[in-house]
Amino acid sequence: MPARHRNIVPGFPHLLHGGDWNPDQWLDRPEVIEQDHQLMSEAGVNALSVGIFAWAALEPEEGRYEFAWLDAILDRLAKDGRKAILATPSGSKPAWMSLKYPEVRRMHNGVREPHHTRHNHCYTAPVYRAKVAAINRALAERYARHPALGAWHLSNEYGGDCQCPLCWDAFRAWLQRRHGSLAELNRAWYTAFWGHTFSAWAEVNALDRTMHAMTLDWRRFVSDQTADFIRAEAAPLRRLTPQIPLTTNFMGTYPGLDYHRLAQELDFISWDAYPDWHPAGGDDLDTAAHTGFNHDLMRGCGGGKPWVLMESTPSSVNWKKLSRPKQPGMHRAASLQAVGHGSEGVLYFQWRKGRGCSEKFHGAVVDHDGRSDHRVFREVAALGATLGRLGAAVGAPVVAQAAVLYDWDVAWAIDEGQMQRNCDKDYIATAMDHHRPLWRRGIAVDVVSQRADLARYRLVVAPMALLLHPGVAERLESFVRAGGVLVATYLTGQVDHNDQCFLGGFPGPLRALFGVRAPEMDTPPDHVVQTLAPTAAGTALGLSGSYPTRHFDELLVAEDAEVLATYAHEWYAGTPAVTRRTVGAGEAWYIGARGDRRLADDVVGGIAARLGLERALDLPLPEGVAAQARGTGADRLVFVENFAGAPRTLALGPGWRDAESGAPLAELALARYDARVLARA
Amino acid sequence: MPARHRNIVPGFPHLLHGGDWNPDQWLDRPEVIEQDHQLMSEAGVNALSVGIFAWAALEPEEGRYEFAWLDAILDRLAKDGRKAILATPSGSKPAWMSLKYPEVRRMHNGVREPHHTRHNHCYTAPVYRAKVAAINRALAERYARHPALGAWHLSNEYGGDCQCPLCWDAFRAWLQRRHGSLAELNRAWYTAFWGHTFSAWAEVNALDRTMHAMTLDWRRFVSDQTADFIRAEAAPLRRLTPQIPLTTNFMGTYPGLDYHRLAQELDFISWDAYPDWHPAGGDDLDTAAHTGFNHDLMRGCGGGKPWVLMESTPSSVNWKKLSRPKQPGMHRAASLQAVGHGSEGVLYFQWRKGRGCSEKFHGAVVDHDGRSDHRVFREVAALGATLGRLGAAVGAPVVAQAAVLYDWDVAWAIDEGQMQRNCDKDYIATAMDHHRPLWRRGIAVDVVSQRADLARYRLVVAPMALLLHPGVAERLESFVRAGGVLVATYLTGQVDHNDQCFLGGFPGPLRALFGVRAPEMDTPPDHVVQTLAPTAAGTALGLSGSYPTRHFDELLVAEDAEVLATYAHEWYAGTPAVTRRTVGAGEAWYIGARGDRRLADDVVGGIAARLGLERALDLPLPEGVAAQARGTGADRLVFVENFAGAPRTLALGPGWRDAESGAPLAELALARYDARVLARA
């Protein structure tokens, strides 16, 4: 992803505020469109995603384009200085196309999907690609110089797969490129197991879930093919509007696509965040921590550069089992958290509720009644004012000294492989648990792939890195030797990129680096009590008390490592569970068991303290308060949110002012869900 | 539904007692048929449903009818003065037909069902309609003058849908009639959403669950098409046996068909009631209250006229997860409850257990051993005697001053729409909860559609009326202005008949009538505590204490209404939750939150008391005792059942006698599950 822009939209100095706008649903009521603009002004809205599902409106019959309505929409936007994030319409194909060209519809289990819902076109079908290229070219030609055109919004929430004959042809071609020969494919996929050796390419014609390397490759292919589709979508846009940046909206840890791969096709990252605020049976702090992880992951996809919160709800959603409205204050807190994590603005799904169909009860800035005296509208407008005041000051990147590794390949290998334990594997939750000790201390973290450049970090945490890509072990060792601290956990280094087990004992090629071997693992059910007891060495490094474990207990052999904690119960009492090895200028920690949150906090937080990793605020954050910094030195802005569910106070001391009001701040009193932006005084 | 008969079967003065009889299963054992008749006499049985699944017996090969066996069956019935409720056999097609004419089998997702089970024919296929018309004509011709012929039992438990090409053709034709043009269809279905605009009728070829108006129309079409099939089934019967009434057996709140629509094709309503007596984790009183609701709903489908309990089990069923036998007494109590709610008798599935297949363990009057000394048989026989004693006295209609609104369109809009909360929506349970305050006071209630004539009522309760049909708002306002009391709840008036949201603020066209607006809603998870606190105005109207709420909390703005209760907790503490507006001579109450049972009872029961609605007995009923009245004045009969699980006593005072024995009754002592019929002394 080339670094093209400091801010997302060239020449547009404001933080983006706006969201999905669907005037194509009420073109017959122009007064609504005008009312929308008045409300947008009232809410400080400057950027609207338009045309996302407008293909049927733009091309009502094959080859006949109707742009007049969109001309009017863009002109009206430009009139008030607002920007369009103009969508290509490929997220929902017109009904006439589904009827005339059945191959644009996906196929699974030999059955072609009917025309229905959205996000379900075949990524391979040449006719679909041609139709997309044509309409995208027409859009680019028409609006290339339009003053409202701010960015391209490619399609919408790419996802899913298709298993039609065209896709299988493409997959076989992909496999031939990847593996070269059928012999290599047989070797890579370990097809001798259960006698699944292929003797002709044509025999590769159905997914076999028992052949993990095949399903891994299928998922990689789906990501590559989607990326290829994106590139094809983008080609006319890149040619005709080279100055306009391109994005598509990601979905956090969505398992269907490797966003690290897709990111390569985009100019900036954007994503749709729908945290479960005020959750059933949970608390907001958990939600905030998880959201912070997701923001850091999405930012990581873009190499750390600013990104955009493309969708969020100002109140509730309507597609979960249960979704409460954001309570007073939460909208501001959640939005500033996103900006603190690097977003260049706050956008919503949706600006106004549509009258019918499946999103008519989804939260929006403007309700069916078009009023601006709603609580939700008022909070959005207040945020608009805040973003307006902050606008010029924001834009510096987040700079992180720590990284958590997260890989889609690892997620696939864990979730789709069969293990001793096939429940509670929880890769995502574990990654979040190891991100949280840093997040809660206000320490910036990049969530990045194993393939990322690690040299910039001082601490790298690699939770459950079951699968190791080629070269990763070597690079991790270099990182440590050069002074970095590496923390890994149970299940590390068990399979290679073809999901074949390493043969020299787990953690595979990292065995020497950690100085441990994990020859056996217990997977106790919930009623079994197991705890870790720190050794003297562990105590010296900040471990204390007794840490309960669950789900995964590796029985370690410390071949060349300090033992920091051992198991206290069961037949393996006394067996090493947590170790550390000093290597060169750095350290390699191995946590062999799934401990509680305190264990991760003591280990990762303790290391961060010893390393003196930079914090957003140089003071202990009260429980429930989060802080993120953007920029350095005098330009540094600190975003502080209170997710505690109760008031909190921070003794800032001298040197700070409120970035909005400019008023000096020595003590920061935060009401429930209060959020503030601090600048250096 | 024309009012043709005071009693169901013309010229037959008895309450019906009998049920499904399947001698076609044991034609090879004529001694069993003779034993059946002896046992029927012993049990006071006078009406038998025959031939329900007898197509293969009546037409063993295409075009060859065999009626001899049915002749014998009907002759034997007539000999003892029993009536046949003669079924048309369309509920289960012969195997030869499924093989020769595949189009009689239903299709879903492009796959034709195999020949199996029952109730699965295509309602559209011309060949099936022709075959049904032919056999029905043959039956009517043969038995038009048979003395045993009492009524026609059309098919059995119509239900389900078919999505074959013929049905899709029929649906498109139906849509053309309903909407006129494709432009109107696009508007009604709000197809601009997600770019689903249709440009040719042929594109309407698959259900899209995200397009709620389409699924609503599909369900309406299925009801209409089923009604059309019924009309076609009935045509030869109406022509050849105009004197014989027609029914089919309904299934309470079965969601697949709009019984208000189907009822238009029938001469009287009948239904199959299988309450969950002695339920796991519940109590019998709940079951009795729910059953009372269902009886009132079914009676309402017939415009309030007497109806027939077409199926019930004398003991247990065999198709639930768990079904206990009715305990001693419960059979009498449950049966008299049905008669009290307007049934003209008590019929069973099944008279005798068949030896094989899926209903061989279903409860029956006669078990496999053919004995009459079973407890179950003895209780059935005792009930037969009771019905015989009551026979001439029963027949007057139930007269209700109150109504609860229940609409299948509303159920579909709630269940299939996506909302802030997609669990615990519970439309049926909520309707029952608002029916129960009246039911437990012995106040007769009609459960009717929004389209019913409301002028006859003094109180109308409209729970969760999310969807409003055209004209309903106006009629509700007229009802109130004329002096009626209307009670509505959260979720009222949000969408029109095309499932498009009303734009002027919820409750849509009823906003002025109630004087409230509901701009926001909380949907708290179960662990959140929320309660309602009555205001002084509310207290004056009988509200008291604190009412817990759950699932739905609308934050009301009382634009022109008295506030009767407000929320006590969360960020919307103090916000109005229950309001009342006096309008003309009447009142419009709005309950904005899902309260507990006590709230519904205090509101609805309180209004009933203030209005002085007539009760079956003019005294407080002990908890667990239910009472229903039929008729007025001297002919009035009161049915009293004790569902409390313990003895109960009622001080009736003077003026009552036992309708069976004639003995005067000043005090009524009811054992557990006891039931009695009272007449004026």
Place this chain on the structure above:
Amino acid sequence: MPARHRNIVPGFPHLLHGGDWNPDQWLDRPEVIEQDHQLMSEAGVNALSVGIFAWAALEPEEGRYEFAWLDAILDRLAKDGRKAILATPSGSKPAWMSLKYPEVRRMHNGVREPHHTRHNHCYTAPVYRAKVAAINRALAERYARHPALGAWHLSNEYGGDCQCPLCWDAFRAWLQRRHGSLAELNRAWYTAFWGHTFSAWAEVNALDRTMHAMTLDWRRFVSDQTADFIRAEAAPLRRLTPQIPLTTNFMGTYPGLDYHRLAQELDFISWDAYPDWHPAGGDDLDTAAHTGFNHDLMRGCGGGKPWVLMESTPSSVNWKKLSRPKQPGMHRAASLQAVGHGSEGVLYFQWRKGRGCSEKFHGAVVDHDGRSDHRVFREVAALGATLGRLGAAVGAPVVAQAAVLYDWDVAWAIDEGQMQRNCDKDYIATAMDHHRPLWRRGIAVDVVSQRADLARYRLVVAPMALLLHPGVAERLESFVRAGGVLVATYLTGQVDHNDQCFLGGFPGPLRALFGVRAPEMDTPPDHVVQTLAPTAAGTALGLSGSYPTRHFDELLVAEDAEVLATYAHEWYAGTPAVTRRTVGAGEAWYIGARGDRRLADDVVGGIAARLGLERALDLPLPEGVAAQARGTGADRLVFVENFAGAPRTLALGPGWRDAESGAPLAELALARYDARVLARA
């Protein structure tokens, strides 16, 4: 099953120790194969199952066989005196075959399966049978005289069904043979129900789950067709290697196949046992008891002769939700339990973990690292030494005086029929509960079919014998009259072999034998309290206190039987629940309710004590200790395992020695999971 061999492998005097070995997965790494052999020697391994899924390796393209690699494998085995249990490769067809001959793939609901996973070939397709016959013949021709060939392992874990047109043709032919005419079929299937009468054979073309007799016949057909396939597989082997015994690996109570039927095709029984040791929410003693039942069932399939534990895991599996490794000692205890129940050895899945695909994390003797210093390997090796020491002494059969009846037909009738209760039916668990009182006393039990010869037993327990095959009632009565004690339970004798209810009152043809009738049944939900109170007669026979019941309570009429216990609660308090009738020289007990474990123990254990059934050890076993005997008199060996989870001590008294060490043993101290083999001193 002809009695061909005292020991399984002719001329091979050792207990088998080994398991599935898959060198076809690492043919490219010959050093691994050599390492395997060294480790086999270290572990005392003498028998390897090879070639199970090797078809693609043996016939890489159609008609071209490659045996060189298998020659080398067998030669190497022979070199060290090890035996091959040589598999036919039909468990997994080559990809080329699936592509060229689609009919080898199974079909369900009209859809042909893709090529994937395993165990999914059509049993009927002639081309598959021809291919199997050809490769089996080639294998037999090549290895008929090979010194390593010890036994044939037919395919692998046969299971599932296919519903392709070829199978439906075969089913119709099977039905014609079974029922003779369509009229007989209609009668047997009770097709008059729901008008399902067939008028042509072609109409029998889809499974109808509501027609229980059809599904029963389908399951019987699947078993017969699988047996027919086995016979076809075996034909060339029987012809070319008549001296080599044949088996296939069963799976305990696997519901898909009637193993009593399949056993007729085999020379000895083997099965794959994967008990859930250290279970979530359970205890090991339950697991041990259930495993004992399964061993007895599998032994029963072979007429009581020695059998082989063909697969077991030395540690954990990877296909359960959760599988802990066997804890120290458990491997020895579980393995000796199998030998005590009649196994001629202990074999594993798998010798060495494969690198890729779905079983790469399944437990194995040798891990990916190839080390022999793992705990698991050491325990396997220690067991190998034990088996080696015991080898010559073991071989005598288990001799049982008691039997528990278990039938697949009964399981199908219970599980697939619709009853008053369709949850918690628990046929298997109930059978185990009635086996356990004997097992825990060290009394040998055969678990056999209703069709087994019962004359050899003194006690027969027939739990939940809902379905009775023809003649069984007569044979049970003869058994009792001749002095046997028969114990039956609720649900006995309700349907015949066509799943048609007996007409003379339940328990059908056994009503006179038991002297009871069960006209009614309660099926209380969990919150209902019901208990049994012993009568004086019951107390005299050892019943005591109060026994809670659940799920099933039959209300018995004791027509001609002593009442031993009655119900204490509900409306049927005082009704008989447990009865006994003395008949001839024997007794017929009827337990009408599902009691707790103590009830089964008091009844069955009490009878066993009164009858003086022989125990493995003539002393009370401490709770948690199991004991099994093989052989009689001086050759008798007694296997003792401690599953208690804590140490246990047995005062053996004089006359015993440790069969391994020869040391005399008067007191036996067993650590947790300890196990010992005793011989007469």
